[in-house]
Amino acid sequence: MKRIAAFLGMLALTATSIVASAQDGFDAYSNVLLPEMGYTDVSITVGASGLSAPEELEAGFYLVTLEAEDPEGLAYMNIVIPPAGLSDEEVTAQLLEAGNGDVVRHGWQFFGGTNSPYPSQTATFALELREGEYVIGASYYSDDQNGADEVMLISDLTVTPRVSDDIQEAPESAVKLEMTDELRYIVSPDPVPAGPQIWEITNSGEHHSHHMVMMGVPTGTTAEEIIDEAGALFSGTPVADGGLFAQFTGGGYAALQSGGTTTWVEFDLKPGTYAVICFIMEDGVFRPHLLDGMVTVFEVE
Numbered sequence: 001m002k003r004i005a006a007f008l009g010m011l012a013l014t015a016t017s018i019v020a021s022a023q024d025g026f027d028a029y030s031n032v033l034l035p036e037m038g039y040t041d042v043s044i045t046v047g048a049s050g051l052s053a054p055e056e057l058e059a060g061f062y063l064v065t066l067e068a069e070d071p072e073g074l075a076y077m078n079i080v081i082p083p084a085g086l087s088d089e090e091v092t093a094q095l096l097e098a099g100n101g102d103v104v105r106h107g108w109q110f111f112g113g114t115n116s117p118y119p120s121q122t123a124t125f126a127l128e129l130r131e132g133e134y135v136i137g138a139s140y141y142s143d144d145q146n147g148a149d150e151v152m153l154i155s156d157l158t159v160t161p162r163v164s165d166d167i168q169e170a171p172e173s174a175v176k177l178e179m180t181d182e183l184r185y186i187v188s189p190d191p192v193p194a195g196p197q198i199w200e201i202t203n204s205g206e207h208h209s210h211h212m213v214m215m216g217v218p219t220g221t222t223a224e225e226i227i228d229e230a231g232a233l234f235s236g237t238p239v240a241d242g243g244l245f246a247q248f249t250g251g252g253y254a255a256l257q258s259g260g261t262t263t264w265v266e267f268d269l270k271p272g273t274y275a276v277i278c279f280i281m282e283d284g285v286f287r288p289h290l291l292d293g294m295v296t297v298f299e300v301e
Contacts, residue, residue, distance in 0.1 A: 027250035028214065029117045030196045030268035031124050037171050039063040039126060046075050046138035051153040053136045059129055059162040061170070066114050067122045068140050076100075076115045076150075077138040078255045079127070079157070083107030088154065095137040096152040098256060104209045105283040112201075112263035113255030119143050125254070126171055126264040129159045171264040173200035177212060177276065179257070181205030183289050185212070185276045185296040192300045196268040199254075206259040210278050210289065214251035214267070217275045218244070223295040226275060230290050248275075256280070269300045 039061045045052040047069020068075035076099050082091045083106070097103050098110075111134070114123040134157040141150035174197040178186040181204075203210055217226070221244065229244045239245075251274060252267045278294035281287060 027117070028252040028267040028269050029121075029123060030266045031122075032196045032266065032268075033198050034063055034124060034126055034171065034264065034266045037061070037063065037126065039168070041065060043067070044077055044136065044138055045069055046077070046140045046153055047073065048140070051136070051138050051155050053138065053155045054157065055155070056158045056160060057129060058164060059131045059159050060164065061126060061128050061168045063124060063126050064114070065122050065124045066116055066138070068116050068119070070140065071120045072143060073119060073140050074116045074143055075123075075138060075140050076113065076255070077136065078113030079111040079129075080135050080137055081109040081111075081132070082135055091135060092137075092152050092154050095135075095154065096139065096150065099137070099139060099152065100147045100150050102211075102279045102288065103281050103283065104256065108209070108258070110209050110256035110258045111261050112257050113137075114265070115253050115255065124266070127262070128170070131159050131161050133158055170262075171198050171200070173198045173264060175199045175267075177201045179203045179205065179210040179212070179278070181207050181259070183208065183278070183292045183294040185278070185294060187276065187296055187298045190298045192269065192274075192298055194269055194271050194300050196266060199265050199267055200262060201254050201257065201265060202262040203257040203259050208280075208282070208289070209256050209258045210280055210294070211256045212252075212254040213277045213279060214253065215275055215277065216249035216251055217273050217297065218247050219273050221273060221275065221297060223275070223293070223297050226277065226295050226297075227291065227293060230288075234288075234291060271300050274298055274300060 042062045042064045045067045066077050114125045116123045136155045139150050139152040141147050176188050275297045278289035
């Protein structure tokens with residue numbers, strides 16, 4: 001998963017460790033329960049021939065499915081409102097910077113997205129779209145390049161007032177993950193139940209955008225150990241035998257969300273110990289939220 005790989009590469013882990021983490025990064029994805037919600041499907045496909053996405057939708061809940069056009073490639077997406085006054089070229093460049101480099105510039109609103117788990121596999125998430133003007137940003141890249149060849153494309157999306165008379169309700173979630181302005185994750189319940197579960201992911205803050213990177217970690221691992229190793233790597237201190245990060249195994253991902261937004265993602269987790277980590281850096285501050293404590297370790301039973 002190149003969202004992790006980019007940061008781990010910056011922390012100077014070995015290429016072998018980076019690839020191992022990337023290859024195991026998304027094996028918790030599931031899509032059993034969310035399709036039962038009855039939401040309208042929205043398909044987004046991105047690749048060398050362009051970006052295929054809806055130009056207009058009625059306000060409401062949607063189940064969004066992302067697919068890479070190239071069966072050997074991967075894709076990323078987010079639904080956003082850019083700052084006013086940016087050209088299409090600036091919007092595209094800053095979206096790539098956020099998605100590929102985890103750097104968030106001021107004034108952006110991120111409503112959520114995903115990344116395809118493996119070549120030839122799709123990724124889904126649910127969200128509620130409210131009336132307004134949005135941009136869909138979607139990118140594609142090679143599986144073996146860790147995002148070095150990533151290309152970002154954009155498409156305008158108009159969400160019109162809801163006229164349908166059917167009653168929609170938010171997905172019923174078994175797990176809640178809250179992301180806060182204090183740079184913390186709150187996972188409930190803990191332990192999290194094993195098996196397919198819908199996760200409600202909410203940014204309850206106002207000042208920071210966050211994503212959620214979930215990885216399996218060795219039993220007994222603490223958040224403090226993850227932060228300490230990241231800090232050492234960030235400062236250029238060598239870690240013997242690849243360190244803790246090299247032992248991370250498969251998990252899941254939810255793309256950037258700004259304050260006041262919620263998405264729903266389905267994960268199928270096996271019993272064990274997991275960590276949720278934020279690698280996002282603020283504009284002009286070369287310091288990921290991870291180093292300020294945005295790591296939570298939890299159990300799955």
